[in-house]
Amino acid sequence: MTDMFRDTGTEDRVVLVESEERDDELQTEVRPVTAMNPPAYVPMQVRTYDGPSGQPGGSVLVQHTTVNVITEPPKDHFIWSLLCFAYLNPCCLGLAALIYSIKARDRKVAGDLEGARHYGATARQLNITSTVLVALGLLIFIIMIAVVFARISR
Numbered sequence: 001m002t003d004m005f006r007d008t009g010t011e012d013r014v015v016l017v018e019s020e021e022r023d024d025e026l027q028t029e030v031r032p033v034t035a036m037n038p039p040a041y042v043p044m045q046v047r048t049y050d051g052p053s054g055q056p057g058g059s060v061l062v063q064h065t066t067v068n069v070i071t072e073p074p075k076d077h078f079i080w081s082l083l084c085f086a087y088l089n090p091c092c093l094g095l096a097a098l099i100y101s102i103k104a105r106d107r108k109v110a111g112d113l114e115g116a117r118h119y120g121a122t123a124r125q126l127n128i129t130s131t132v133l134v135a136l137g138l139l140i141f142i143i144m145i146a147v148v149f150a151r152i153s154r
Helices: 078-086 090-110 113-152
Strands: 002-007 014-022 025-033
Touching (some): 078 090, 078 113
Antiparallel strands (some): 002 014
Protein backbone atom coordinates (compact mmCIF):
# COMPACT_ATOMS: atom_id res chain seq x y z
CA MET A 1 0.00 0.00 0.00
CA THR A 2 1.40 3.39 -0.91
CA ASP A 3 0.28 6.70 0.55
CA MET A 4 0.71 9.93 -1.32
CA PHE A 5 -0.38 13.49 -0.47
CA ARG A 6 -1.43 15.83 -3.25
CA ASP A 7 -2.02 19.54 -2.92
CA THR A 8 -5.37 20.45 -4.54
CA GLY A 9 -4.65 24.14 -4.87
CA THR A 10 -6.39 25.37 -1.72
CA GLU A 11 -4.45 25.86 1.43
CA ASP A 12 -6.81 24.04 3.79
CA ARG A 13 -7.42 20.88 1.78
CA VAL A 14 -5.02 18.03 1.07
CA VAL A 15 -6.04 14.76 -0.53
CA LEU A 16 -4.59 11.45 0.64
CA VAL A 17 -4.45 8.84 -2.09
CA GLU A 18 -4.05 5.21 -1.11
CA SER A 19 -3.50 2.67 -3.82
CA GLU A 20 -3.11 -1.10 -3.86
CA GLU A 21 -2.39 -3.41 -6.74
CA ARG A 22 -4.31 -6.69 -6.59
CA ASP A 23 -4.53 -9.10 -9.51
CA ASP A 24 -3.60 -6.44 -12.09
CA GLU A 25 -6.22 -3.97 -10.83
CA LEU A 26 -5.50 -0.53 -9.50
CA GLN A 27 -7.72 0.46 -6.57
CA THR A 28 -7.70 4.06 -5.48
CA GLU A 29 -9.42 5.85 -2.63
CA VAL A 30 -9.47 9.57 -2.06
CA ARG A 31 -9.85 11.12 1.38
CA PRO A 32 -10.40 14.86 1.79
CA VAL A 33 -8.61 16.25 4.81
CA THR A 34 -9.62 19.58 6.33
CA ALA A 35 -9.01 21.21 9.65
CA MET A 36 -12.64 20.98 10.81
CA ASN A 37 -13.96 17.76 9.27
CA PRO A 38 -12.68 14.28 10.13
CA PRO A 39 -11.29 12.32 7.19
CA ALA A 40 -13.93 10.46 5.20
CA TYR A 41 -13.33 7.86 2.53
CA VAL A 42 -14.74 8.56 -0.89
CA PRO A 43 -14.35 5.48 -3.10
CA MET A 44 -13.40 6.06 -6.68
CA GLN A 45 -14.07 3.91 -9.70
CA VAL A 46 -11.96 0.75 -9.84
CA ARG A 47 -10.49 0.04 -13.26
CA THR A 48 -7.65 -1.91 -14.77
CA TYR A 49 -4.52 -0.19 -15.95
CA ASP A 50 -4.50 0.20 -19.76
CA GLY A 51 -1.10 1.82 -20.15
CA PRO A 52 -0.36 5.50 -20.54
CA SER A 53 -3.44 7.63 -20.92
CA GLY A 54 -3.93 9.67 -24.08
CA GLN A 55 -2.46 7.05 -26.37
CA PRO A 56 -4.50 6.30 -29.48
CA GLY A 57 -5.40 2.69 -30.11
CA GLY A 58 -5.55 1.56 -26.49
CA SER A 59 -2.69 0.15 -24.54
CA VAL A 60 0.73 -0.34 -26.01
CA LEU A 61 2.75 -3.28 -24.74
CA VAL A 62 6.48 -3.08 -25.30
CA GLN A 63 8.48 -6.18 -24.53
CA HIS A 64 12.23 -6.23 -24.20
CA THR A 65 14.12 -9.47 -24.34
CA THR A 66 17.65 -9.56 -23.04
CA VAL A 67 19.72 -12.64 -23.73
CA ASN A 68 22.98 -12.98 -21.87
CA VAL A 69 25.03 -15.65 -23.54
CA ILE A 70 28.22 -16.29 -21.70
CA THR A 71 30.59 -17.78 -24.19
CA GLU A 72 33.97 -19.13 -23.39
CA PRO A 73 36.65 -16.92 -24.90
CA PRO A 74 38.45 -18.56 -27.80
CA LYS A 75 41.63 -20.40 -26.94
CA ASP A 76 44.87 -19.36 -28.56
CA HIS A 77 46.93 -22.45 -27.54
CA PHE A 78 49.95 -20.23 -26.95
CA ILE A 79 51.78 -22.47 -24.45
CA TRP A 80 51.33 -25.56 -26.60
CA SER A 81 52.60 -23.64 -29.63
CA LEU A 82 55.58 -22.36 -27.68
CA LEU A 83 56.47 -25.91 -26.60
CA CYS A 84 56.06 -27.21 -30.16
CA PHE A 85 58.32 -24.41 -31.37
CA ALA A 86 60.99 -24.98 -28.74
CA TYR A 87 61.08 -28.79 -28.52
CA LEU A 88 59.11 -30.43 -31.30
CA ASN A 89 59.80 -28.39 -34.40
CA PRO A 90 59.45 -30.73 -37.40
CA CYS A 91 59.16 -28.92 -40.71
CA CYS A 92 58.72 -25.53 -38.95
CA LEU A 93 55.18 -26.47 -37.83
CA GLY A 94 55.95 -25.21 -34.32
CA LEU A 95 56.89 -21.79 -35.69
CA ALA A 96 53.72 -21.61 -37.80
CA ALA A 97 51.61 -22.67 -34.81
CA LEU A 98 53.28 -20.01 -32.66
CA ILE A 99 52.57 -17.31 -35.27
CA TYR A 100 48.88 -18.31 -35.47
CA SER A 101 48.66 -18.40 -31.68
CA ILE A 102 49.99 -14.86 -31.46
CA LYS A 103 47.51 -13.75 -34.14
CA ALA A 104 44.68 -15.42 -32.19
CA ARG A 105 45.70 -13.63 -29.01
CA ASP A 106 45.87 -10.29 -30.84
CA ARG A 107 42.40 -10.82 -32.35
CA LYS A 108 41.01 -11.71 -28.90
CA VAL A 109 42.45 -8.54 -27.38
CA ALA A 110 41.07 -6.48 -30.30
CA GLY A 111 37.58 -7.92 -29.68
CA ASP A 112 37.33 -9.95 -32.91
CA LEU A 113 36.28 -13.23 -31.33
CA GLU A 114 35.44 -14.92 -34.64
CA GLY A 115 38.89 -14.12 -36.04
CA ALA A 116 40.46 -15.31 -32.79
CA ARG A 117 38.56 -18.61 -33.06
CA HIS A 118 39.75 -19.05 -36.64
CA TYR A 119 43.42 -18.39 -35.84
CA GLY A 120 43.19 -20.47 -32.65
CA ALA A 121 41.74 -23.43 -34.56
CA THR A 122 44.54 -23.20 -37.14
CA ALA A 123 47.16 -23.07 -34.38
CA ARG A 124 45.53 -26.10 -32.75
CA GLN A 125 45.65 -28.09 -35.99
CA LEU A 126 49.30 -27.20 -36.53
CA ASN A 127 50.10 -28.17 -32.94
CA ILE A 128 48.31 -31.50 -33.32
CA THR A 129 50.17 -32.22 -36.56
CA SER A 130 53.51 -31.26 -35.02
CA THR A 131 52.88 -33.35 -31.90
CA VAL A 132 51.80 -36.41 -33.90
CA LEU A 133 54.84 -36.16 -36.22
CA VAL A 134 57.21 -35.83 -33.26
CA ALA A 135 55.51 -38.73 -31.44
CA LEU A 136 55.82 -40.92 -34.53
CA GLY A 137 59.43 -39.85 -35.01
CA LEU A 138 60.21 -40.60 -31.37
CA LEU A 139 58.52 -44.00 -31.63
CA ILE A 140 60.50 -44.86 -34.78
CA PHE A 141 63.72 -43.70 -33.08
CA ILE A 142 63.05 -45.91 -30.03
CA ILE A 143 62.31 -48.92 -32.27
CA MET A 144 65.52 -48.31 -34.26
CA ILE A 145 67.60 -48.10 -31.06
CA ALA A 146 66.01 -51.33 -29.80
CA VAL A 147 66.81 -53.09 -33.11
CA VAL A 148 70.40 -51.84 -33.10
CA PHE A 149 70.99 -53.03 -29.50
CA ALA A 150 69.35 -56.36 -30.33
CA ARG A 151 71.75 -56.89 -33.26
CA ILE A 152 74.77 -55.84 -31.24
CA SER A 153 73.95 -58.23 -28.38
CA ARG A 154 73.89 -61.29 -30.69
